Amino acid sequence: MSERSPAPGGLELVQSLVNTLDVESGADSLDTAEGRTRFGLAEADIPAARELRESLRVALLAHAGHPAHREVTPLGALLTAAPLVVAVDAADGSATLAPADEGPLLSRVAAAVAQALVEGAWTRLKACEAVDCHWAYFDRSPAGRGRWCSMQVCGARAKMRRYRAK
Secondary structure (H helix, E strand, O other), rough: OOOOOOOOHHHHHHHHOOOOOOOOOOEEEEHHHHHHHHOOOOOOHHHHHHHHHHHHHHHHHHHHOOOOOOOOHHHHHOOOOEEEEEEOOOOOOOEEEEEEOOOOHHHHHHHHHHHHHHHHHHEEEEEEEEEOOOOOOEEEOOOOOOOOOOOHHHHHHHHHHHHHHH
């Protein structure tokens, strides 16, 4: 739903996963072979991917100061199943957090979250305030107080509702 540019680095994976579900219409791209292939998922992986997606959505709602949209497994509990290792480049000595096993989606998401945390970008990935949206977006506003994925759609709807309520 958003016209915003994708999140930086590994957060684009997290943003893309959260945005596989259109909350308003109920369309879930994980239901399609193309949608599963994009994340390297087999059909048997879909329930775990959906659980991860909704746990991520709750964390992103929290980043924006909003309550959980429903009861989910805490993201921290899911990420404990994806151990990370410190990978040190022999050439320049730089270090990064990397998944111990790069195949599973959970491991790739854990690495992306860890890297974003180190870079200070994790809390800038948020979920739209609109209850019929909850689309993930990267908040690039100077103060970090973005509320909607799109000011032209979700923001305008919210402002119109407030205006009509007066």
